Amino acid sequence: MRRAHTPAHLACLALLCSSIAICLAQTPPPSQPDPTVQLLQSQPQVDTASPVVAAATFDPPVVRPGGTSTYRVTFNAMMDSVQWPEDLVAPKQLELQPGGRGQLLLPAGASLQPRTTFNTRVKATNTGAFTIPRYLVYVYGKPVTVPAADLQVVEDPAVAVPATPEVRLSLGATNVFVGQPVSARVVLEGNVNGVLQALAQIKLVGEGFVTDTTFARQTIQPMDAASGSLPAFVYETSLTPVTAGVLPITAQGFTAGNQFVGPITITGRATILGGTPLYELRDTLPVMLKVRTIPQDGRLPGYHGGIGQFRADSPALSTNSVQVGEPVTFSVNVMGSGNLARLIPPAPPKVEGWKVYAGKPDPGPAQLIEARGFITFRFTLVPTSEKTKATPAIPFSYFDPASERYVALDLPSLPIAVKPSAVPINLDDFADAAGPAVGARAEPKLSALAPGRGKTMASLQPWQQHPWFPLVQLAPVVLFAGLWGWDRRRRFLAANPEIVLRRRARRALQREWTAVRRAASVGDTPRFAAGVVSAFRVACAPHYPAEPRALVSTDVLPLLPESESAMHTAVRAVFAATNAERFAASQTPPADLLALRHELERARTLLEEKLR
Amino acid sequence: MKACSHISQRDPFVVALQAAMLLLVAQIGFSAGGDFHAGLNAYRSGDCPRAAEVWSKHSQLQPASGTFINLGLAEWHLGRRGPAVLAWERALWVDPFNADARENLRFARKAAQLEAPTLTWFEAASLWLPINAWALVAGISLWAAVAFVTLPRILRWRRANWQQALAAAGFAIFLLCLPSLYGINTRSRLGIVLEKETELRLTPTRSAQTMMLLPAGQPARWERARGEYLLIRTGYGQGWIERSQLGLVCPK
Numbered sequence: 001m002r003r004a005h006t007p008a009h010l011a012c013l014a015l016l017c018s019s020i021a022i023c024l025a026q027t028p029p030p031s032q033p034d035p036t037v038q039l040l041q042s043q044p045q046v047d048t049a050s051p052v053v054a055a056a057t058f059d060p061p062v063v064r065p066g067g068t069s070t071y072r073v074t075f076n077a078m079m080d081s082v083q084w085p086e087d088l089v090a091p092k093q094l095e096l097q098p099g100g101r102g103q104l105l106l107p108a109g110a111s112l113q114p115r116t117t118f119n120t121r122v123k124a125t126n127t128g129a130f131t132i133p134r135y136l137v138y139v140y141g142k143p144v145t146v147p148a149a150d151l152q153v154v155e156d157p158a159v160a161v162p163a164t165p166e167v168r169l170s171l172g173a174t175n176v177f178v179g180q181p182v183s184a185r186v187v188l189e190g191n192v193n194g195v196l197q198a199l200a201q202i203k204l205v206g207e208g209f210v211t212d213t214t215f216a217r218q219t220i221q222p223m224d225a226a227s228g229s230l231p232a233f234v235y236e237t238s239l240t241p242v243t244a245g246v247l248p249i250t251a252q253g254f255t256a257g258n259q260f261v262g263p264i265t266i267t268g269r270a271t272i273l274g275g276t277p278l279y280e281l282r283d284t285l286p287v288m289l290k291v292r293t294i295p296q297d298g299r300l301p302g303y304h305g306g307i308g309q310f311r312a313d314s315p316a317l318s319t320n321s322v323q324v325g326e327p328v329t330f331s332v333n334v335m336g337s338g339n340l341a342r343l344i345p346p347a348p349p350k351v352e353g354w355k356v357y358a359g360k361p362d363p364g365p366a367q368l369i370e371a372r373g374f375i376t377f378r379f380t381l382v383p384t385s386e387k388t389k390a391t392p393a394i395p396f397s398y399f400d401p402a403s404e405r406y407v408a409l410d411l412p413s414l415p416i417a418v419k420p421s422a423v424p425i426n427l428d429d430f431a432d433a434a435g436p437a438v439g440a441r442a443e444p445k446l447s448a449l450a451p452g453r454g455k456t457m458a459s460l461q462p463w464q465q466h467p468w469f470p471l472v473q474l475a476p477v478v479l480f481a482g483l484w485g486w487d488r489r490r491r492f493l494a495a496n497p498e499i500v501l502r503r504r505a506r507r508a509l510q511r512e513w514t515a516v517r518r519a520a521s522v523g524d525t526p527r528f529a530a531g532v533v534s535a536f537r538v539a540c541a542p543h544y545p546a547e548p549r550a551l552v553s554t555d556v557l558p559l560l561p562e563s564e565s566a567m568h569t570a571v572r573a574v575f576a577a578t579n580a581e582r583f584a585a586s587q588t589p590p591a592d593l594l595a596l597r598h599e600l601e602r603a604r605t606l607l608e609e610k611l612r
Numbered sequence: 613m614k615a616c617s618h619i620s621q622r623d624p625f626v627v628a629l630q631a632a633m634l635l636l637v638a639q640i641g642f643s644a645g646g647d648f649h650a651g652l653n654a655y656r657s658g659d660c661p662r663a664a665e666v667w668s669k670h671s672q673l674q675p676a677s678g679t680f681i682n683l684g685l686a687e688w689h690l691g692r693r694g695p696a697v698l699a700w701e702r703a704l705w706v707d708p709f710n711a712d713a714r715e716n717l718r719f720a721r722k723a724a725q726l727e728a729p730t731l732t733w734f735e736a737a738s739l740w741l742p743i744n745a746w747a748l749v750a751g752i753s754l755w756a757a758v759a760f761v762t763l764p765r766i767l768r769w770r771r772a773n774w775q776q777a778l779a780a781a782g783f784a785i786f787l788l789c790l791p792s793l794y795g796i797n798t799r800s801r802l803g804i805v806l807e808k809e810t811e812l813r814l815t816p817t818r819s820a821q822t823m824m825l826l827p828a829g830q831p832a833r834w835e836r837a838r839g840e841y842l843l844i845r846t847g848y849g850q851g852w853i854e855r856s857q858l859g860l861v862c863p864k
Contacts, residue, residue, distance in 0.1 A: 444715055444716075444718035444719035444722055445715070445719055446685065446688065446715075446716055446719050447681065447685070447712035447713075447715055447716050448712075449652065449655060449656075449681075449682050449685060450677070450678030450679075450681045450682050450712065451652075451678070452648075452678050453648055453674075453676035453677075453678045453679055454676050454677035454678030454679075454681070454703075454706075454707060454710070455676065455677045455706055455707040455710075455742075456674055456675065456676040456677075456706070457674075457675045457676075457706050457744070458674075458675075459675065460675050460702065460705060460706070460861075460862045460863060461800075461862055461863075461864075462743045462744060462747065462796050462797075462800065462862070463743075463744045463747040463748075464747045464793060464796070464797070465797070465800065469747070472751075473751060476755040476758065476759070480758070480759070480762055480763070480766065483763070483766055483767070484766045487766060487767055487768075
């Protein structure tokens with residue numbers, strides 16, 4: 001059954017065809033290759049596909065007891081791909097010490113073949129034949145067999161083995177300060193026949209220093225040796241220690257036959273080895289460089305890291321007559337020995353009448369500065385007042401490692417005529433020219449020791465986090481509540497004064513009765529009677545109210561129960577005895593009053609209850 | 613003579629107790645001062661570990677800004693950046709106007725490339741007075757205001773405008789103190805990472821995934837604790853570290 005093409009189908013087909021046509025029409029032209037990629041592709045490729053082969057030799061293969069030989073293992077592979085073992089398996093009679101390691105790319109047809117060498121310094125003390133057996137080393141992740149190597153240690157070799165010329169490293173100074181440049185000299189002497197070869201890829205190995213290759217130079221020159229004057233290949237460079245301590249430094253390079261890299265100066269007669277270079281890695285014994293930090297004491301203004309011995313030439317001005325606001329250039333040449341090429345101009349001073357802009361470093365390359373022997377500091381000075389008669393002196397100093405002290409080398413001021421400006425100028429435009437403005441934050445530094453304890457606290461925890469803090473906050477509430485209660489009570493007592501009278505009477509009664517008991521205990525009848533009367537008067541006074549001393553027994557008795565006749569009798573007797581004593585001076589109270597003590601005690605209790 | 617007789621009439625036990633208390637207070641004060649100067653002597657003779665030990669003990673006995681500054685200097689010279697920064701932060705906690713502590717913190721943070729704690733506005737406001745001064749001012753102002761409102765009623769005084777004004781001022785001062793009090797509470801959760809390369813963990817477990825390594829001296833905020841681990845928030849993110857790896861400015 002045939003399917004009919006609907007208009008929608010036809011429209012889709014047309015759209016698809018037109019899209020394909022547009023895509024074909026818009027196919028971009030072949031893109032231009034990237035120049036960087038082109039450049040990389042034009043370089044010979046490094047051969048990493050060839051089978052890796054290892055070679056191991058002793059150089060020299062025969063030594064006398066106590067002599068040193070170099071165990072050299074070479075791979076035709078990149079150094080980073082070789083998993084070199086930290087410890088080699090060797091006879092106990094051999095002392096092994098790790099030496100240099102390096103990589104060289106040698107042209108091999110259309111490609112470059114890597115050659116990686118690992119040196120181990122071997123010292124033999126006993127005579128005999130020693131073998132470092134074969135072992136496996138992983139290169140590019142695959143095991144590679146390093147063949148065995150033999151070393152003969154004999155007292156008197158049957159065949160004279162020519163001594164391999166050693167590479168030596170010497171430093172210009174071995175006791176220096178951080179930042180002080182030190183010259184380094186790598187020497188490879190020719191053999192006894194006067195034949196020598198060059199070294200390639202020379203480098204200083206170690207930590208804590210920076211090698212300045214801009215000053216490197218190589219020469220061939222005659223040198224005095226035990227067998228007479230021999231030609232030697234000399235490589236000179238400079239290093240700058242950056243950390244304090246004792247730094248072991250070694251040098252290494254590949255023997256390159258007559259293949260010199262860069263310019264070389266040849267002095268005297270020399271026979272240079274011809275043929276294909278062997279490219280053997282040679283390294284030196286370590287040289288110890290003792291590095292100290294520069295002392296902070298005695299540091300002078302204007303010190304910016306200069307180490308050496310310097311002197312300044314006479315400074316010069318671009319002109320000797322300027323207007324206010326017109327810049328003038330102050331330039332001075334500094335010469336001497338040390339880190340001359342790395343000298344930094346001192347910080348511009350901040351002086352009244354001048355705006356001094358920071359000096360710019362000498363634009364010349366370091367080699368040029370070293371070659372010409374001086375560096376130029378240039379400062380731009382702008383006078384801000386016509387009253388100034390001379391340029392400001394600029395503090396400058398350096399550290400002299402020989403005398404181990406700072407030396408001032410201030411750049412002197414120069415006379416100059418400053419005229420008023422012909423046009424009005426805004427001196428604020430020169431702000432911030434001489435360092436940070438007034439009020440700017442200075443560089444932070446550690447403070448000195450605090451001489452005393454300063455402000456103290458009982459605890460680092462704030463008060464509001466202590467458990468007692470809420471309780472303390474309750475204290476004012478308690479105080480306010482107490483004040484409120486006290487005021488209320490005060491007003492209540494003011495409205496009811498009898499309460500106060502009764503309370504006072506009760507206290508007086510208790511006080512008087514204490515005296516009564518004391519008198520009774522010692523048998524003092526007069527005091528006993530007087531005390532009882534006084535107590536009863538005090539206890540009865542609030543009920544009338546009346547003055548206590550005005551009361552008599554007839555005032556007291558109504559307050560006692562009528563049924564207590566014995567009590568009434570006792571009270572009357574006491575009052576009578578007291579009155580008798582008071583108004584008839586010769587009569588003393590009868591002693592049997594004390595017998596009434598019990599009844600009187602009951603009466604006191606009843607009266608006290610009435611006061612409550 | 614009168615005073616002597618007055619004392620002699622007191623309970624001997626009370627007198628002995630008071631004397632013992634006085635001796636104890638004097639002993640603590642003398643011991644603290646002696647320790648402080650022993651630390652100074654050790655530091656000046658180059659024995660920084662001994663100085664740090666002495667000042668550390670002394671600061672636990674009696675927190676003092678000078679002790680913390682010196683402790684920080686000793687720790688800094690020993691290469692222990694975390695404890696040094698913590699000591700200077702504590703010096704600022706004790707005395708927020710201490711310029712030396714502030715300068716040392718600036719120096720340490722610049723030298724070690726460390727962050728400073730990010731303070732909220734109420735935490736910054738809490739630095740305007742010593743920490744306990746806020747509680748004192750807030751308490752006095754609140755209760756003074758309450759007193760001026762309630763006492764005239766209680767004591768049935770005639771109401772006066774000056775009482776109303778003082779009450780309003782007291783309430784205003786109290787309200788102004790509240791943000792700072794809250795700021796002190798939040799600042800008390802600030803801490804300093806003590807050890808270098810402290811692992812910030814994803815979970816509070818020993819085998820947790822390490823999200824990043826924090827430098828010594830890094831400020832952090834303590835959020836909550838779980839077992840031996842603390843959940844902290846730093847400028848780098850949130851995670852768990854061991855309790856011993858964070859020193860709180862205000863130890864709990």
